Amino acid sequence: xxxxxxxxxxxxxxxVQEPVISIRHLYKSFGANxxxxxxxxxxxxxxxxxVLGKSGSxxxxxxxxIIGLLKQDSGEISVLGQNVAxxxxxxxxxxxxxxxxxxxxxxxxxxxxxxxxxxFPMRRHWIxxxxxxxxxxxxxxxxxxxxxxxxxMMPVELSGGMRKRIALARTLILNPDIxxxxxxxxxxDPITGREISKLxxxxxxxxxxxxxxxxxxxxxxxxxxxxxxxxxxxxxxADGTYEELKKNNDPxxxxxxE
Amino acid sequence: MALPRTWQNFxxxxxxxxxxxxxxxxxxxxxRYEFAEFIHQCFIIGYKSLPLIGLTGxxxxxxxxxxxxxxxxxxxxxxxxxxxxxxxIVREIGPVVTALIFAGxxxxxxxxxxxxxxVTEQIDAMEVSGTNPFKYLVVTRVxxxxxxxxxLVILSDGISLYGSYLGVNIKGITxxxxxxxxxxxxxxxxxxxxxxxxxxxxxxxxxMVGCYKGYNSQKGxxxxxxxxxxxxxxxxxxxxxxxxxxxxxxxxxxxx
Numbered sequence: 136x137x138x139x140x141x142x143x144x145x146x147x148x149x150x151v152q153e154p155v156i157s158i159r160h161l162y163k164s165f166g167a168n169x170x171x172x173x174x175x176x177x178x179x180x181x182x183x184x185x186v187l188g189k190s191g192s193x194x195x196x197x198x199x200x201i202i203g204l205l206k207q208d209s210g211e212i213s214v215l216g217q218n219v220a221x222x223x224x225x226x227x228x229x230x231x232x233x234x235x236x237x238x239x240x241x242x243x244x245x246x247x248x249x250x251x252x253x254x255f256p257m258r259r260h261w262i263x264x265x266x267x268x269x270x271x272x273x274x275x276x277x278x279x280x281x282x283x284x285x286x287x288m289m290p291v292e293l294s295g296g297m298r299k300r301i302a303l304a305r306t307l308i309l310n311p312d313i314x315x316x317x318x319x320x321x322x323x324d325p326i327t328g329r330e331i332s333k334l335x336x337x338x339x340x341x342x343x344x345x346x347x348x349x350x351x352x353x354x355x356x357x358x359x360x361x362x363x364x365x366x367x368x369x370x371x372x373a374d375g376t377y378e379e380l381k382k383n384n385d386p387x388x389x390x391x392x393e
Numbered sequence: 394m395a396l397p398r399t400w401q402n403f404x405x406x407x408x409x410x411x412x413x414x415x416x417x418x419x420x421x422x423x424x425r426y427e428f429a430e431f432i433h434q435c436f437i438i439g440y441k442s443l444p445l446i447g448l449t450g451x452x453x454x455x456x457x458x459x460x461x462x463x464x465x466x467x468x469x470x471x472x473x474x475x476x477x478x479x480x481x482i483v484r485e486i487g488p489v490v491t492a493l494i495f496a497g498x499x500x501x502x503x504x505x506x507x508x509x510x511x512v513t514e515q516i517d518a519m520e521v522s523g524t525n526p527f528k529y530l531v532v533t534r535v536x537x538x539x540x541x542x543x544x545l546v547i548l549s550d551g552i553s554l555y556g557s558y559l560g561v562n563i564k565g566i567t568x569x570x571x572x573x574x575x576x577x578x579x580x581x582x583x584x585x586x587x588x589x590x591x592x593x594x595x596x597x598x599x600x601m602v603g604c605y606k607g608y609n610s611q612k613g614x615x616x617x618x619x620x621x622x623x624x625x626x627x628x629x630x631x632x633x634x635x636x637x638x639x640x641x642x643x644x645x646x647x648x649x
Binding site for chain 1: 509510513514515517518519520521522523524525
């Protein structure tokens, strides 16, 4: 028993980490359809957590509640120590500067060039910058996603994988502390999916972000996540590393690894 | 007793649209003002509609003149042709036809644009980028439509009258000065101002319906198509309903 206590005790002088996202007893329903029921999750600083679940299991609803696009019925979502439900519009905007959201459909503005797409969040969040600094930031971010030459192209001229990279660049341009990925590899071929997964790991290290990855793509999850939370029937059904969950014999867990 | 389903849907839709309009007035006049986007929308909605509105206005004036001429000749009042065309265009045909063309072009484009932005999560992306999408997308477009349509109608009226002048000269000879003197002699201030004021309401209705349909588009490409289509149908209908109301009001006020 003594040995066990010693192993779980944090090493001397190591600061106890605060979660960057903390979700407690989250409930969300649409009419009679209960999507999230008493869902709990903690994302620690520097950690990459994947939320795994079937289509329609409420993964996207969860991530939209975190960023304040949807309002939960009850429960608490704390992002960087602030309760999202209690924030007014301006406070929520200040939190959103620190949280990057990669949309499933990329959500690039069709009427703007790639450069304008990247400048949009900086402009709208009142990031004070000279035009030269802004250009430099755009070019640097585009280089980081491997698409430095696309600044003057329109989103419609880009391939699916390129659009995903640009969407990722747009979320990274504000140097976020947290990245929320909504199905980052859905709709991409396996090779491009692998490239995007690799890029997610690279930018995570480069920008020192914590990530919450919503997906049902096991290859992406395996490549990007330190820990997996399984969302089943609106609840956190299982929690562990890829290897731990792979060994789990529960049929609901097993089906994702077959 | 329950209402039939179609009536329930109609009342639901009317209620939703009223709430949407209320939201416009609640949010539209509070800072942060999206002035740059408003000017951009004025350019797209107003300036880029000019060739179509101008062409239809020209044809409208020309055709109306050519079709009225035989009847006026029968009654022996051919000399009244400029006056009659002028009153018809300025009071009714110019505003209504221009508003219908405007509904077809702008209503559908706003419905489709906002609808596709909705289904591809661009509206959500705007919100997480520190932008109130309702102000940025809806308020600017509705205000641009409301302010640009009256300008387009006045320009269209002018082009229609020029078309009419050419129509008069196809089978006769009337000088430019005489034609327009007859037109303006026949028109009074009470012919012009109700016609101009109602175009603000037409523009507001077209912008609001287009934005409502697009902003509340259902998922998928079918939803976008339906938004664009119903934006045109409903806004065209609204133009006629507003026209009917304005006629009754001006009649009651004795400005006919």
